[in-house]
Amino acid sequence: MLDTGGTARRLESYVDGAWRKGAGEGRPIANAATGETHALISSDGIDFAAALAWGRDAGGTALRRHTIHERALMLKAIGTELMAQKADFHAESLATGATPRDAWPDIEGGIGTLLTFASMARRELPNTKVLAEGPVEQLSKDGSFVGRHVLTPLTGVAVHINAFNFPVWGMLEKIAPSLIAGVPCLVKPASQTAYLTELVVRRILDMGVLPDGALQLVCGGAGDLLDHVTEQDVVTFTGSAATGRKLRTHPAIVENSVRFTMEADSLNAAILGPDAEPGTEEFDLFVKEVAREMTAKAGQKCTAIRRIMVPKGREEAVIDALSATLAKALPGLPGADGTRMGTLVSVGDRDGVREKIAEIAAEAEIVHGDPAAITVSSGDPDRGAFLNPVLLHCARPFEAEAPHSVEAFGPVSTLMAYDGIDEAVALARKGKGSLVSSVFTDDASVAADLTIGLAPFHGRVLIGNRGSAKSSTGHGSPLAPLVHGGPGRAGGGEEMGGMRGVKHFMQRTAVQGTPRMIAAVTGEWAEGAPAEQVTHPFRKSLAELKIGDQVVTDAREVTEADVEHFAEFTGDTFYAHMDSDAAKANPFFDDRVAHGYLIASFAAGLFVEPNPGPVLANYGVDNLRFLTPVYFGDSLRVQLTCKQINPREGTVYGEVRWDCRVTNQKDEAVALYDVLTMVAKEWPLPEGAGA
Numbered sequence: 001m002l003d004t005g006g007t008a009r010r011l012e013s014y015v016d017g018a019w020r021k022g023a024g025e026g027r028p029i030a031n032a033a034t035g036e037t038h039a040l041i042s043s044d045g046i047d048f049a050a051a052l053a054w055g056r057d058a059g060g061t062a063l064r065r066h067t068i069h070e071r072a073l074m075l076k077a078i079g080t081e082l083m084a085q086k087a088d089f090h091a092e093s094l095a096t097g098a099t100p101r102d103a104w105p106d107i108e109g110g111i112g113t114l115l116t117f118a119s120m121a122r123r124e125l126p127n128t129k130v131l132a133e134g135p136v137e138q139l140s141k142d143g144s145f146v147g148r149h150v151l152t153p154l155t156g157v158a159v160h161i162n163a164f165n166f167p168v169w170g171m172l173e174k175i176a177p178s179l180i181a182g183v184p185c186l187v188k189p190a191s192q193t194a195y196l197t198e199l200v201v202r203r204i205l206d207m208g209v210l211p212d213g214a215l216q217l218v219c220g221g222a223g224d225l226l227d228h229v230t231e232q233d234v235v236t237f238t239g240s241a242a243t244g245r246k247l248r249t250h251p252a253i254v255e256n257s258v259r260f261t262m263e264a265d266s267l268n269a270a271i272l273g274p275d276a277e278p279g280t281e282e283f284d285l286f287v288k289e290v291a292r293e294m295t296a297k298a299g300q301k302c303t304a305i306r307r308i309m310v311p312k313g314r315e316e317a318v319i320d321a322l323s324a325t326l327a328k329a330l331p332g333l334p335g336a337d338g339t340r341m342g343t344l345v346s347v348g349d350r351d352g353v354r355e356k357i358a359e360i361a362a363e364a365e366i367v368h369g370d371p372a373a374i375t376v377s378s379g380d381p382d383r384g385a386f387l388n389p390v391l392l393h394c395a396r397p398f399e400a401e402a403p404h405s406v407e408a409f410g411p412v413s414t415l416m417a418y419d420g421i422d423e424a425v426a427l428a429r430k431g432k433g434s435l436v437s438s439v440f441t442d443d444a445s446v447a448a449d450l451t452i453g454l455a456p457f458h459g460r461v462l463i464g465n466r467g468s469a470k471s472s473t474g475h476g477s478p479l480a481p482l483v484h485g486g487p488g489r490a491g492g493g494e495e496m497g498g499m500r501g502v503k504h505f506m507q508r509t510a511v512q513g514t515p516r517m518i519a520a521v522t523g524e525w526a527e528g529a530p531a532e533q534v535t536h537p538f539r540k541s542l543a544e545l546k547i548g549d550q551v552v553t554d555a556r557e558v559t560e561a562d563v564e565h566f567a568e569f570t571g572d573t574f575y576a577h578m579d580s581d582a583a584k585a586n587p588f589f590d591d592r593v594a595h596g597y598l599i600a601s602f603a604a605g606l607f608v609e610p611n612p613g614p615v616l617a618n619y620g621v622d623n624l625r626f627l628t629p630v631y632f633g634d635s636l637r638v639q640l641t642c643k644q645i646n647p648r649e650g651t652v653y654g655e656v657r658w659d660c661r662v663t664n665q666k667d668e669a670v671a672l673y674d675v676l677t678m679v680a681k682e683w684p685l686p687e688g689a690g691a
Helices: 048-064 068-084 086-096 100-124 169-181 191-207 241-248 251-255 281-299 315-326 347-361 421-429 444-457 499-503 515-522 560-570 580-585 596-607
Strands: 013-015 018-020 027-030 037-041 131-138 146-153 158-161 185-188 215-217 234-238 259-263 269-272 307-311 365-368 390-393 412-418 434-440 458-464 506-513 550-552 615-626 635-647 653-663 669-680
Touching: 013 048, 013 191, 027 191, 037 191, 048 146, 048 185, 048 215, 068 086, 068 100, 068 169, 068 191, 086 100, 086 191, 100 169, 100 281, 100 499, 131 515, 146 515, 158 169, 169 185, 169 191, 169 234, 169 499, 191 215, 234 241, 241 259, 269 281, 269 421, 281 315, 281 412, 281 434, 281 458, 307 315, 307 421, 315 365, 315 390, 315 412, 347 365, 347 390, 347 412, 412 421, 421 444, 434 444, 444 458, 499 506, 506 515, 560 596, 596 615, 596 635, 596 653, 596 669, 615 653, 635 669
Parallel strands: 158 185, 158 234, 185 215, 234 259, 269 307, 269 434, 307 412, 390 412, 434 458
Antiparallel strands: 013 018, 013 215, 027 037, 131 146, 146 506, 365 390, 550 635, 615 669, 635 653, 653 669
16 A cells, blocks of 8 residues: 555546646545545546646547557556556555455456457557448449448547446546547546545556546546536446436536436346256356355445346245355455455445345345344454345335335345246346346256347346356456446446447548548548559558559459369369259259359469568458359459558558459459458568568
8 A cells, every 4th residue: 555654645636737636635535444534535626627628639639640559559558567566556455445356356357458458459440540330332323422431539538437336447448448549538536436546547647658638537526527528528427327317417418419328226137047946056156146246345336236036936045045155254354364255435335225225125024134233254343334245035026116226235135036037037127227137047048038038128148057157257247348338227328348339439420422532531442442553462562552552363264174173172062063953953053153262262363473572471351252153164353452451560560451353254243352461561571570
């Protein structure tokens, strides 16, 4: 933990190019486990209009000068250095009440998410400043007027208002797609755990990797921040539904149609399948997962299991098994040896959870735990925010409302029974939209029926069984490649989802014009755009190659001998290639036809320049389609055009996408596809580059 000389640390905001203290002495923030004042926080007097302006003018302008891969490499450098400093973050995290085990998803999980986004961006997106999306749309018969969708970075600021329970992951999973998109960020963490977010931001800014204005931090209240957002800004919010609704209807957000993403309350469910009887692996996995989700971070997770659904007649078995497991989860000081569960984030939160338990208990029975009595393994229960796990049982779940509408944001869950798959789905849907539900079954038909029933009401569905028991990340773990969010009560938002998340911070625009103009905008050649046929493009390094460089080959006749040799050599003796009568009976063919892969092979033989040169390797084809049958005596010709150049940062090569068009003697398209190659940036390669 930082040495503060025995005094609480005064948190600062980083806005408008400097670290700034808020006015006044600051509000005290208590250590969740000891009750001692850990930090002081205030944002009073901060000029939020200036902060947003600096982010737009300095941060946004600088980020947009870089390509997507360059921005991703910034995040890689940041993530690598943060991981080396994780011990400092874990030490500071103890004040939040999280055990080291519970802090792992926040700290290592957050940094890992940042690194995953950096890797996916370089792997899945081109090294450009503008993203072309979808095919070129033909808007005229002669091909002179076409359209294409493009994605460009918004020119505003992404304002991220985050929750207290994941002060590291909550920030990093949001800034990663924003920065890759080229949009600067202003992070406003929840005050109760802002000291950990502030430490991480300080370390990031100290690295000097990001351009000035790319990342700002506000510690304290949001003040009049939202008064100054514009149509180019984005606001994301994680927290209570009540606060989210208030922010969503802020006059500036409504007036300017500001993009607003919310992740709010969620009454997530775990469903035990009818086949998962006591003694099965699925029953044991279910009990283990429910207990873990109730106690991890003392139940203060947006994805925690709040409702437990089991087949009728199995309630007692599940209650007994869960109670035995929960009895071992005594709360204690998060840094003490043997602590199974940490604390809630504050004593005030504990009071709030107790009030929610009372609301649920009006329609359910407490079957394990006593919210009024606290038993700890270590620490002072009168000073720390300790609370033992509480399990309730609702005997009439279809008549009750509180278990489906009141979220006790702590180690609390309510068990209820269902009779049949339809009832299980109906109970889950009474939550009116959730982030995640899980299904524990080894019956594929049960998994399919439950998942299809749950999907419209959930952002994610986890199917747990013996097959993935050792590899599954579990019910409560959002993952960078998958969407995180949910409909209805859960906020209707969507975060992460791999590169889908990047596009949330970009504007999709339809661009119309001639193929030449569209190619100039997108940096990607389209049929009808200018092409140059001088030097064979395979003889050009990346430094010489241009979009539109093209080769048109000589023609090659396809013979019966070619087809029969290919069939014998490959073993592909499909009847349409070998049996004239059978081929004629096929509604697609007039007679025997050439193999599609023979056509692709002949095409390669026609366009390849065989001598050593800048083209280092072929790594695949995309969108291969065979359009017109090829009969004996037909002649094939290839038009190969440089379609897209994607230089790789930090390597001696780049990726080149080639438009390949194979035609017959009637100029009919026989096959269309993209050829993907690795091409040297310089040729000959620099000495030692081939090692």
